[in-house]
Amino acid sequence: MVKPARGEQGRGITVGVADDAALDRAVTYALQFCPDVLVEELVAGEDLRVVVIDRHVVAAAVRRPAEVVGDGRHPVADLVRSTSRRRERATGGESRIPLDDTTAEVVAAAGYAMDDVPPNGERIPVRRTANLHTGGTIEDVTDRLHPEIAEAAVRAAESLGIPVTGIDFLVPAVDGPDYVFIEANERPGLANHEPQPVAERFVDLLFPETRRR
Numbered sequence: 001m002v003k004p005a006r007g008e009q010g011r012g013i014t015v016g017v018a019d020d021a022a023l024d025r026a027v028t029y030a031l032q033f034c035p036d037v038l039v040e041e042l043v044a045g046e047d048l049r050v051v052v053i054d055r056h057v058v059a060a061a062v063r064r065p066a067e068v069v070g071d072g073r074h075p076v077a078d079l080v081r082s083t084s085r086r087r088e089r090a091t092g093g094e095s096r097i098p099l100d101d102t103t104a105e106v107v108a109a110a111g112y113a114m115d116d117v118p119p120n121g122e123r124i125p126v127r128r129t130a131n132l133h134t135g136g137t138i139e140d141v142t143d144r145l146h147p148e149i150a151e152a153a154v155r156a157a158e159s160l161g162i163p164v165t166g167i168d169f170l171v172p173a174v175d176g177p178d179y180v181f182i183e184a185n186e187r188p189g190l191a192n193h194e195p196q197p198v199a200e201r202f203v204d205l206l207f208p209e210t211r212r213r
Helices: 020-031 077-089 101-109 145-162 198-206
Strands: 002-004 035-037 045-051 056-064 067-070 123-125 137-140 164-171 180-185
Touching: 002 020, 020 035, 045 145, 045 198, 056 145, 056 198, 067 077, 101 123, 145 164, 145 180
Parallel strands: none
Antiparallel strands: 002 035, 045 056, 045 164, 056 137, 067 123, 164 180
């Protein structure tokens, strides 16, 4: 996996680099967003975001990469466009699926071309990263979060000294103790974690005198 050392919204990230040529392309892409580039081990697991505010876990969510579902009538490219429009409407324009080389590569890895018509009900991945801004979806798992992962997220936030932090892990299971730390985000999105009271906890941090007792 190759990504900019500093960035946001999934920009500049390439997942699944398999050869030298792909590595060159991935590094060139990442350099468009930051002069420092990270090359990381690719680890299997669910993409887990844990939001820590004022040394407390306030939300946890599994993020999944964008996919489309075949209807037996439309080619993959049209399915991407229609799915992207639905995601845009549902998120107020925040989430959309790019129609770019990365999407075509992911679709090809699934055995399809962009102008192929997949059978009805066939689920086809179209992105490798689960970022909301590239069409990813999010599922609240706060009540299932294993306490060891929660503790690790709080420790990471405390070590960094950032009061509002989004800690990203890859985990075999949300309710299990195993995890791989990916990164910390100093400006995590707070609006996508319903039904958790993330915004309320953020206001409490800013105005502790108004906090409910």
